[in-house]
Amino acid sequence: MSSRESDRITAAQQTLDVLYDISQLLNTGLDKETLATCVGMIESGVNPEALAAVIQELRRESQAMSGRPTTNGR
Amino acid sequence: MSSSLESLVTSLVPRARQDVNLKKELVSHCQDILTSHIGQSVDNDIGYLADVVKRTLLQSTPDGATALCFTNLLSRLLDQPILSRKHASLQFLHSLSLSPRVSSVSPSFLPSLAPPPPLSRPSTATLTPIDPSPPARLPKGKSKAELLREYRNKIGQPHLPEYLILRDTLYLLQGISGKYVHFSASTDPNGNNELVFTDDPSYVISRPTKALVHRLAEVGHLYMRVDAFVREREGKVGVGMIEQSLCHHLQTRLTEYYRLIAVLESQMVSHVSGDDPPGQDDASIPEETGLTLKRLDVWIEDWKLRMRMMSVCVEGAKGAHGGALVNLIHGYADNGDPFIRKFTDQLLEEVSKPFFATLHKWLFSGELVDPFSEFFVAVDPELAHLQYGQPSQDGVGSSGGDGGFGGLGEGEDISGEREGGLKLWESKYQFQKDMLPAFVGEIFGRKIFSTGKSLNFIRYTCHDSDWVATQEKLSNSSGTLQYSDIAGLEHSIDTAYQIASQRLFEVFFEKYRLLDHLLALKHYLLLGYGDFVDQLMETLSPSLSKPANALYRHNLTATLESAIRSSNAQNDSPDVLRRLDARMLEYSHGEIGWDVFTLEYKVDSPIDTVLDPDAMVKYLKLFNHMWKIKRIESTLTKGWMRIAGGARTFLQVPELDFDWHQIRLVMAEMIHFIRQMEAYCQLEVIECSWKILLEFVQRREGDLDALMEAHGAYLERMVKKVLLLSPKAGREENLLNQVRDVFAIILQFREATDDFYNYCLSEAARRDSERDAARGVVTSIPSSASNRRDPEAVDDILTRVREYSTSFSERAQTIVQALSSHADLDCRFLAIRLSFSDFYKTRKESQKS
Numbered sequence: 007m008s009s010r011e012s013d014r015i016t017a018a019q020q021t022l023d024v025l026y027d028i029s030q031l032l033n034t035g036l037d038k039e040t041l042a043t044c045v046g047m048i049e050s051g052v053n054p055e056a057l058a059a060v061i062q063e064l065r066r067e068s069q070a071m072s073g074r075p076t077t078n079g080r
Numbered sequence: 081m082s083s084s085l086e087s088l089v090t091s092l093v094p095r096a097r098q099d100v101n102l103k104k105e106l107v108s109h110c111q112d113i114l115t116s117h118i119g120q121s122v123d124n125d126i127g128y129l130a131d132v133v134k135r136t137l138l139q140s141t142p143d144g145a146t147a148l149c150f151t152n153l154l155s156r157l158l159d160q161p162i163l164s165r166k167h168a169s170l171q172f173l174h175s176l177s178l179s180p181r182v183s184s185v186s187p188s189f190l191p192s193l194a195p196p197p198p199l200s201r202p203s204t205a206t207l208t209p210i211d212p213s214p215p216a217r218l219p220k221g222k223s224k225a226e227l228l229r230e231y232r233n234k235i236g237q238p239h240l241p242e243y244l245i246l247r248d249t250l251y252l253l254q255g256i257s258g259k260y261v262h263f264s265a266s267t268d269p270n271g272n273n274e275l276v277f278t279d280d281p282s283y284v285i286s287r288p289t290k291a292l293v294h295r296l297a298e299v300g301h302l303y304m305r306v307d308a309f310v311r312e313r314e315g316k317v318g319v320g321m322i323e324q325s326l327c328h329h330l331q332t333r334l335t336e337y338y339r340l341i342a343v344l345e346s347q348m349v350s351h352v353s354g355d356d357p358p359g360q361d362d363a364s365i366p367e368e369t370g371l372t373l374k375r376l377d378v379w380i381e382d383w384k385l386r387m388r389m390m391s392v393c394v395e396g397a398k399g400a401h402g403g404a405l406v407n408l409i410h411g412y413a414d415n416g417d418p419f420i421r422k423f424t425d426q427l428l429e430e431v432s433k434p435f436f437a438t439l440h441k442w443l444f445s446g447e448l449v450d451p452f453s454e455f456f457v458a459v460d461p462e463l464a465h466l467q468y469g470q471p472s473q474d475g476v477g478s479s480g481g482d483g484g485f486g487g488l489g490e491g492e493d494i495s496g497e498r499e500g501g502l503k504l505w506e507s508k509y510q511f512q513k514d515m516l517p518a519f520v521g522e523i524f525g526r527k528i529f530s531t532g533k534s535l536n537f538i539r540y541t542c543h544d545s546d547w548v549a550t551q552e553k554l555s556n557s558s559g560t561l562q563y564s565d566i567a568g569l570e571h572s573i574d575t576a577y578q579i580a581s582q583r584l585f586e587v588f589f590e591k592y593r594l595l596d597h598l599l600a601l602k603h604y605l606l607l608g609y610g611d612f613v614d615q616l617m618e619t620l621s622p623s624l625s626k627p628a629n630a631l632y633r634h635n636l637t638a639t640l641e642s643a644i645r646s647s648n649a650q651n652d653s654p655d656v657l658r659r660l661d662a663r664m665l666e667y668s669h670g671e672i673g674w675d676v677f678t679l680e681y682k683v684d685s686p687i688d689t690v691l692d693p694d695a696m697v698k699y700l701k702l703f704n705h706m707w708k709i710k711r712i713e714s715t716l717t718k719g720w721m722r723i724a725g726g727a728r729t730f731l732q733v734p735e736l737d738f739d740w741h742q743i744r745l746v747m748a749e750m751i752h753f754i755r756q757m758e759a760y761c762q763l764e765v766i767e768c769s770w771k772i773l774l775e776f777v778q779r780r781e782g783d784l785d786a787l788m789e790a791h792g793a794y795l796e797r798m799v800k801k802v803l804l805l806s807p808k809a810g811r812e813e814n815l816l817n818q819v820r821d822v823f824a825i826i827l828q829f830r831e832a833t834d835d836f837y838n839y840c841l842s843e844a845a846r847r848d849s850e851r852d853a854a855r856g857v858v859t860s861i862p863s864s865a866s867n868r869r870d871p872e873a874v875d876d877i878l879t880r881v882r883e884y885s886t887s888f889s890e891r892a893q894t895i896v897q898a899l900s901s902h903a904d905l906d907c908r909f910l911a912i913r914l915s916f917s918d919f920y921k922t923r924k925e926s927q928k929s
Contacts, residue, residue, distance in 0.1 A: 017161065034173055054169065054172035063109070072095075
């Protein structure tokens with residue numbers, strides 16, 4: 007996903023694995039892909055708590071939309 | 081940046097992939113959030129963050145496995161060089177993990193352990209209000225315990241939920257049977273209950289739980305025993321005060337116990353009500369918030385010990401009573417375990433209060449206030465209504481000195497009344513060793529006993545003024561007595577004891593002049609006043625030779641009176657003299673005055689406590705012996721005077737001179753014997769004993785008992801030595817009898833010599849008249865027949881004289897021999913005195929050879 011990871015793929019892969027394990031442990035519910043994206047954003051300076059809020063917001067939105075799939079109001 | 085956001089949006093909201101507008105909208109919304117001020121103030125300490133995460137993990141899974149796993153992962157993460165903002169990533173994950181749970185976790189018991197509230201987020205930043213409905217619980221792996229529980233449910237033997245057992249256990253702690261566990265009256269003879277678990281096929285109670293319940297139920301069982309005891313005593317009449325206070329203390333303890341149970345129950349109630357109705361999965365609720373059986377066990381642990389102690393006390397209280405009960409409890413006070421020691425001390429402090437109240441009364445007032453007979457001093461119920469007699473002032477001559485019995489004594493016989501003082505002193509109060517609390521100690525117990533007795537004695541025997549004075553002294557020394565202040569108690573006892581015994585001594589010696597009475601006894605009954613005795617002997621001897629039934633008491637008293645008047649005794653105080661009396665003992669046919677005459681000294685209450693009737697009998701016995709010695713002595717003296725004087729002047733019968741010489745020799749021997757005997761009695765025995773007694777009196781130590789003991793020893797010593805009693809059982813009076821035989825022989829000898837004297841006198845007179853007639857002077861004309869010399873008569877007399885002198889000599893020899901091997905040193909000295917310069921020994925040897 008992120009171009010910055012291409013040169014150090016193996017190391018990044020390991021880091022990602024560890025982070026994914028922690029994520030599983032903490033029950034965050036993130037899949038590997040999303041996690042990688044998020045970590046990339048954090049590395050580029052995004053506030054982690056704000057990002058967490060974003061993830062939640064998106065989840066909520068998705069849920070709300072799947073709750074009324076036909077309306078498509080937005 | 082925005083591409084990342086876009087990919088996020090598309091992965092999380094699948095519909096945005098098709099809907100471009102939606103995607104744009106979401107992306108911009110997300111950018112809004114990101115640029116907002118959420119989480120601006122974040123510290124960069126990864127350690128703290130890790131801690132917070134760990135705590136959160138521990139809370140969800142208390143076994144700590146996940147926390148451990150997390151620690152592992154974290155360390156691996158930190159090893160990775162690639163990330164520059166590891167803490168930020170962690171923070172992100174953490175925030176994400178917290179948020180969905182916030183609404184689902186119910187408010188917990190321990191707020192301090194609850195997760196920190198989610199960070200505040202500005203309400204403006206959200207498009208729609210957060211849906212309060214919790215998201216579905218995230219799937220997680222089932223623990224082994226859950227698997228086991230599920231398996232059990234499947235095979236139809238689920239474990240009984242713990243809170244149900246808990247409720248039953250709390251009932252058990254109060255001695256009430258629960259639904260699943262109950263007490264059942266067993267066949268055990270001790271009345272111990274058995275714990276029975278109800279058989280319910282739909283539930284299984286695991287063995288560890290059963291064991292735990294059993295342990296907890298012990299407290300309930302003990303509680304039932306203690307409670308039953310307290311209840312039983314409450315309803316009973318005549319329960320001792322010490323027992324009552326024990327009950328009170330136990331009741332207080334039980335109230336504390338109730339309080340604990342109530343607290344525990346309140347915890348359990350809230351726990352249970354939160355999860356009612358019980359479902360199959362309620363075991364999964366976090367248990368750290370409520371009460372569990374194990375926690376209950378910890379809470380109850382202290383009480384288990386306490387209950388055990390109480391139950392032991394209760395068991396002991398069934399058999400013991402009063403002081404013995406205090407003793408029993410005190411037995412547990414010497415314990416290395418500070419818990420038990422403290423408990424016992426408290427209990428003792430409480431329980432011994434009535435004891436100390438009684439002790440205080442007894443020690444400082446001499447009164448026994450002990451309605452349930454719990455004190456270690458017991459009163460003889462038969463004597464309880466009697467008081468020590470008041471000394472009657474009109475004294476001797478009236479119906480004894482015990483008028484103080486006041487009416488009660490009228491119906492009783494005289495002898496019963498006579499014993500009054502001593503009997504009261506000795507048996508009115510009894511010392512009961514098994515009732516004495518061990519913390520007092522037996523020596524102090526005796527002191528307490530004696531102090532109270534002395535005070536009681538002073539109080540009821542002496543006048544009010546004495547009592548007031550004594551009490552005044554005591555009141556200075558009396559403090560509060562209690563168990564925790566044993567040293568003070570001992571001090572108080574010592575002081576009270578000293579004051580009381582001192583006071584008693586004063587009363588006896590100053591108020592009642594005990595010493596004067598003792599002296600009087602010594603002077604009159606033990607013949608200390610020589611001139612008085614001589615006078616009495618002289619005036620009495622003619623009448624004492626008469627048969628006993630010819631003696632009259634008024635004659636005797638008149639003689640006594642004149643003897644007193646004509647001797648130094650008249651200077652004695654009238655109080656002493658009025659007690660002196662002469663009377664006759666019970667006599668049988670054929671006895672003469674000498675056998676039955678006795679002097680008597682009358683004592684009244686309270687002096688008769690020391691000079692009790694037994695002692696007086698001993699005095700009389702001593703008097704009897706001394707009087708006999710005195711009689712022999714005076715007889716011999718008179719005989720000697722007659723012989724010695726007469727032989728020179730008018731007993732001129734030359735052919736009998738040799739016989740006279742023999743008689744004088746024997747008589748001198750007898751006089752020596754009797755004088756030595758007398759000197760021994762007076763000087764060696766009576767005066768020495770008196771000195772010892774006097775030393776004791778001047779020391780003024782000890783109490784009335786000690787005084788009585790000293791006097792008893794004094795008297796006993798005199799009786800033993802004067803009467804030459806040997807310690808050999810059954811032969812005590814052998815020597816005494818021999819001495820009495822000797823006395824009898826001496827008297828017979830004296831009679832014989834008297835006959836001889838008379839004969840010689842008449843013979844001398846006859847010869848005188850013969851000589852007168854030869855000179856032609858007719859002095860008298862005696863009838864020749866009566867004055868004719870009768871050689872048979874003189875032979876007969878001389879035979880008697882010789883017989884008596886030899887038998888005396890033999891007896892004296894035996895006595896000396898017996899005395900020289902006597903156990904008593906003084907008696908052996910007497911032997912030496914009697915056989916001075918080995919007189920009898922050499923004579924024996926000469927007889928042998």
